[in-house]
Amino acid sequence: MNLFIYILKRLLLLIPLLFGVTLVVFILTRVVIAGNPIDQIVPPMASQEMRDQLAKRYGLTDPILVQYGKYMLNLVRGDLGVSFRSGLPVTQEIIKFFPATFELTTYAMLLALLVGIPLGVASAVWRDTWIDHVSRFLSVSGISMPVFWFSLLLIYFFFFKLHIAPAPLGRMNPRISTPDFVTGWLTIDALVSGNFRAFRSAVANLTLPTIALAYGAMAPIARMARSGMVDVLSTDYIRTARAQGLRRRTVIFKYALKNALLPVVTMTAIVYGFLLGGSVLVENIFAWPGLGRYAYDAIASADYTAIQGFVLYATTMYILLFLITDLLYKFLNPRIEF
């Protein structure tokens, strides 16, 4: 019951935070904004009359407080406004582009965890040996490397030089028919419909952008796993376990690992935020039809409702994930009481 109240409290605390976030985004896209958004949609020769009409239609002539009120009312109803560029509701567009990004970032996250955790643990267990040095070098280079540059490098080697990877042009070979929409994840949809050619193509196209995103995300995970493991290995209960003559493997996997990985849980939300930011860069390079590319196109054409929609969506996602990992951390760590 206590737990239930705790979760409820945390959810209630989200409301002022999300409210603040919408306020910041509103100020940025309606008050601070350089230039008049109307300039972006009318032809340069448009008459003043036409401009006024459009400004009125988009509610840009209202007092700022009225604009804010309308914006909030619409937001509560899930309405992010109409894209200046396409004339379609931004909410609808985000729903359309969401699965491609969700699929890419999730695979990247999984890959980062699968590589980062063993790397960090190995680094801690064989501390100050060559394994540690190599793994630390890998993680320093991972955080130091611009993700867009790494993407280009991957394309150069695996597409241009070695001809192993497909051209960086979207989620699938366009000559293969796309599987019917089930989840929006092409890999899953293809498997469900038994279309193995589509599955292979989807996996092939996913590989490079996933690696590109995962390399940067792997670094903080490996670091966290390493420092968590180092801390745990120096505790009394591990020393006791060793002193009792337990096998090294048992000590590490049965006793140390669980506690060492706790901090990694909290790290995943931050890493996911990094992946959302990185997707803007990576999707643009791989012509990936997801939200990152949507945001990039919106920036290029100064489509402010779309940018605003993307920022709100990404931040809400980030905040929710933060909450989930935080709760998960508390569930997994019996030392914390509610």
Place this chain on the structure above:
Amino acid sequence: MASTLGQKDTYMPKRPTTWQRFKRTMRKNPVTALGLFIVASLIFIAIFAPWLAPYDPYATDPRISLEPPSRAHPFGTDTFGSDVLSRVIYGARLDLMIAFGAVGIALVVGCLLGAIAGYWEGMLAEIIMRIVELLQAFPAFILALAIAGALGASFRNLIIAIAMTNIPIYAHLMRISILSNKQHDYSMAAVSLGASPMRVLFKHLLPNSLAPIFIQSTLQPGYAILTAAGLSFIGLGVKIPEPEWGLMVAMGSPRIISGDWWVSLFPGLFIIIAVMGFNLIGDGLQDIFDPQRR
């Protein structure tokens, strides 16, 4: 090391000079030394760019467009026929200016906010810390993207956008530092001697709270360079033909599929070297000041 001073017969060991202590610390921490060396070299390159660069970074020549690396152009030429090496050298200037500018602004603003929030606990502190937390609710790159997008792409706005994402960390560090230092006897003593709050804050508390700020400040410029390069890559930073590393990678990116690797490769390598340099210093300092962390 004492032998270098030529004082063999003295029994009293001389107190090592700052330079000797520095040398000893660096010898014990080769990683930090490497980081310092990288950053110092980049600053050198940035300052002496006009003498080091073999060509004018803005000069274009369509006749030598996209030439692979050669003796005349060690890093090749880009689409406009500009010398990539010269542009990379001038890029050190621009990228370091953005990084130090953004981190400098964030440092001053963040520390002031944190100091105020830590010293005068109350309504004002609440408001400041809520705003800081609000900034942290956004994924960093996406906040920078939103700010740069709203302000419009320019050198100045790029610095502002990156500074905004760096303010929270300084505000938090400063606030925590001030809160704990406030409890110390020396601060109580100053207060009881009748020092004004301003004097206590700026003369006593601030100088004693700078160590964690200093360590953080060696890490932040690296991230600032990455963010700046990313924003320029998507057109929200400086504009063509400015020699900014991220923008140069972007200019080369359409040519990668046709195999012209050098336009993007070299500026990207410099980004990595620069960011790594700052990271190595920061990591090393953390180890030196807090050996427990290792």
